[in-house]
Amino acid sequence: MIDLPYLIVGITFIILTVVWWKTARDDKEALVVFTILGLFGIIGVVPIPQIAMLVLLPRMKGSNFSEGVKIMNTLIVLQYALRVYPFYRICKIQNKEKLDKSNISKSYWVSGAINFVMYITACHVLGAFWYFFSLQREIDCWIHACKSENGCEISTLDCDDHKTFKNITLLNDLCPINPSNAMIFDFGIYLDALQSGMLGSTNFPQKFLQCFSWGLRNLSSFGSNLKTSTYAWENLFVALISISGLLVFIYLLGHLQTFMQTTSRSVWLHQKTMPQIQLMLSEYKLPYHMGSVIWRTVQDRLEDDKYYMENIYSLLPDKLKSDIKLHLFLPLLKKEPMDEELLKEICEHLEPMNFNGINYIIRQGEPLDMMFFVTQGIVLTYTINNGGSSSTSRLEKGDYYGEMLLSWAVASTSFSNVPISPQTVKSQKKVEVFAITATELQLVVAKFYNKILLGSPDTTQMKITVANS
Missing domain, CATH: 2.60.120.10 (Jelly Rolls)
Incomplete structure (x- = not known):
């Protein structure tokens, strides 16, 4: 499955990379960089791990199945690592763009919408990994239970028409879910997924919402309410959730701080320059429509540190100066x-x-x-x-x-x-x-x-x- 939010962002990133690539044809070093970035964007969009999972997993039997799932999960993690970069680049471009301070709210709504999509996507990704890891943890328990039982062949766990595992009591005893027994096998953070019956359900909306809700709650709380087992990969997953939540919080806090500073500066510029602009319009007897043009120009110029305001006229572009003089x-x-x-x-x-x-x-x-x-x-x-x-x-x-x-x-x-x-x-x-x-x-x-x-x-x-x- 391809994530629709990422598909939009990924295609946008590829288009931007092609534009950058065309503008940097004469710069060989930049050309190589943009080519690599474009390949990353393409690899991130194409569902390579999912296709590999559909092709390879049905052919895996016995203990190889668990190992195959782990390999597939690793590929998915690596692909999502590539997917993070386009989000970062687009947000960086958005933040660097010159904003029209006369419409600052609209400009920051665009940036805020991008950040919101990033946050929702992160919640969805964490929930999806929780689902996959829950399934993998249950399979690990089954294999562990089968190995502990004499005469049990792991191949009997495969779902095919020739062999079917009949000893359900063994799985219930050695992989207790409801009620659970951490002394026998500790499922840790995956216990809720197993007890809810989500893994065996065919109701996709229910699965999606439950996983998304889990990711949203734990990313927002930095994973502070998660009780893990001693399983190493589970603890690393929880650490990733905590770090991701903290980074998202710091990023959004920094974005909010930038918004507040820019808004305060815009108000300060308005209070400082508007009386001078009104005086200029009055002294020069300029048409009223020139006032809004002068105001937008002065704001944009004062946002750039290389401009120093000797007077309002000194900040105006040549075309506007020419109109005033005429x-x-x-x-x-x-x-x-x-x-x-x-x-x-x-x-x-x-x-x-x-x-x-x-x-x-x-x-x-x-x-x-x-x-x-x-x-x-x-x-x-x-x-x-x-x-x-x-x-x-x-x-x-x-x-x-x-x-x-x-x-x-x-x-x-x-x-x-x-x-x-x-x-x-x-x-x-x-x-x-x-x-x-x-x-x-x-x-x-x-x-x-x-x-x-x-x-x-x-x-x-x-x-x-x-x-x-």
Whole structure:
């Protein structure tokens, strides 16, 4: 019989292994590893021990029957050892995947479902082994009873049409089950299976549920209620149950702890970043739908330790940054008589700059080396005349400075004649601007230079207008 839960997991593991194998064709070492893993998955799915049992056991007679059962049980144990690895790999992959923290409950339900399937499968496997070992222990007792009786041939225990063991009283006396006698033969943990009559029953649902219930109860209690005999393999089986139960408990406890930590971190990130995101939406006047996109992006980036949050904008991907800059600055640049595609390219190259306190951004009489847009704070501009008098103005959110660089970048092919700033520009307290340097602006315009020269008459006239403005 093939376990349906494992069949699903095993096929999934084989498919994943094939995908890994294809992606690692150039890596010979990885190719060998994935090939071996694929073979393990196939061996785990195919019911080799069960087929061998159906073919070989009917041919085994006498004492060889008990030995054959032990060999078959050993093969089944080895196969289930191979079956554990695909479960481990799939759980490891699931835990390593980046989770969408906006839907964290759903993500952990998937992982929890996989762990639950693992637990149910473990209970089923332990119950199945208990059934097989109970049958084997009863056969061992029969063989022991037959050997202790003079004239008893072990071959008479075989179920065939030629020989039938008639001395049922001998088996009842030397293999007492109900009531049991541990002084004669101690069945240990297998006594319940024998007393219930489960081994002789043909009711499969009853057998399955009884074995599953036994595995569930004893795995959950770490096998603490099991009273064993002195039989070595029985004690090893109980030790395996106790260790397995403990490992499952530790694993589930660790998974729960990870879930709690991730949930707490998600709440902390929400409390920390949501006010900043709301402030950003308000300050930049961004569409509301951008808020959810920004929130998911910030969460994913902050989960990665290589990202450090200077501000919300610094964590956004290039595409989202581009959308924000177009939303903020393209309407302002459209006031300039220039090609719209060129204006979009200029927006793409704007980068944020932050000033804390009073700082000189541009000085009067020095080369005008940047054009910038104010997004937060107040910027003062003033001109000092030769007579000592000055005129002052202020730039606030939505204002920009250095537009004369646009006409210079279109008309000039050299950086030597960059315009001189007629004013001094100074930040007040905390200021955020988006700026593009004169050099970068000239390079951007150069990309469109052929389009301007070879464009339509309207575009050529636009160039002349900008150059003379």
